[in-house]
Amino acid sequence: MTTKHSHSPEEIRRLLRVYFIMGSPNTVGRPPEEVLTEAIAGGITLFQFREKGPGALTGSAKRELASRLQSICRKAGVPFLVNDDTALAEELNADGVHVGQDDEPAGILRSRLGADKIIGVSAHTLEEARQAVLDGADYIGVGPIYPTSSKPDAEEACGPQLLTDLRSQGIQLPIVAIGGITCLNAAPILAAGANGLSVISAIAGAPDVRQAAADFASLASR
Structure with missing residues (x-):
């Protein structure tokens, strides 16, 4: 197993x-393709397709939307990641x-997807962050920092203090806050x-x- x-x-x-996360339930009645195109024009640096929540697409409709959004990202040179659905990521050859x-742990995903794919792992504690480092993740997503309405099942908000704690405990892996x-x-x-x-709703909505x-x-560029 490689962690390269x-x-x-x-x-x-x-x-x-500027890490934008979105699926069709987040776009407030607007076509997701239009929202993504505008977000890219505004300067997002990475996009994660997350098709979850009330009214979320499944099956071929989900795959077709993912493919359209991936095409928009590809033309703009913005990496396209898939949330959770590793099979879909493999099928589309997502970034x-x-x-x-x-x-599945990042180490197993790395052996499945290869060295050139970006693998991110959500972490809510120092132990989870350390495990993500050991497993060969490229970055960790830490949060929820503040209370959020986009994820009804989100853990309790941890505030910026968790970020300070992770850094002070020697976690050097790139961190995105959510x-x-x-x-x-x-x-x-x-x-x-x-x-x-x-961000999800602060851009999509x-x-x-x-x-x-x-x-x-x-x-983010300051």
């Missing part, structure tokens, strides 16, 4: 800066996957050691998607 990665930590940190603690993040509450997250901001993405891009 072809992406350097520096490259991953850059890609995590990578993001998995939770209940999914959960209830807006442009108004993002500064403490970056100051605490996150390399990027992961914004009246002006392009401007919302641009505001996050401006924050």
Whole structure:
């Protein structure tokens, strides 16, 4: 089993800066393709397809939407990751996957997907973060930082303090923060050691998607 990665930590940190997560349930009645196109124009650096929640597509409809969104990302040079569904990621030859603690470990995913794929793992504790490092993850997603409405089953909000704790305990892996993040509450997250901001509704549900993405891009590049 290999844990080699072809992406350097520096490259991953850059890609995590404005990490947009979305599926059809998040786009408030607008076509997901349109929302993604505008978000890319605003400056998102990475996209995760997460088709979950009330009214989420399944089967071939989910696969077809994923393929259309992947095509938009590919044309723009934005990496396209799939949330949890490793089989779909393999089928589409996605740029990578993001998995939770209940999914296959990063080491097994690495042997399945190969060294060139980006593998992210959700971590809520120091132990989970250390395990992700050992398993060969490219980055960890830490949160929810603040209370969130996008994930009804989310763990309790941990605040930016968890990021500070992880960094002080020697976790050097790139970290993207998630959960209830807006442009108004993002500064403490970056100051605490996150390399990027992961958002769903603050971009997907914004009246002006392009401007919302641009505001996050401006924050994350400071």
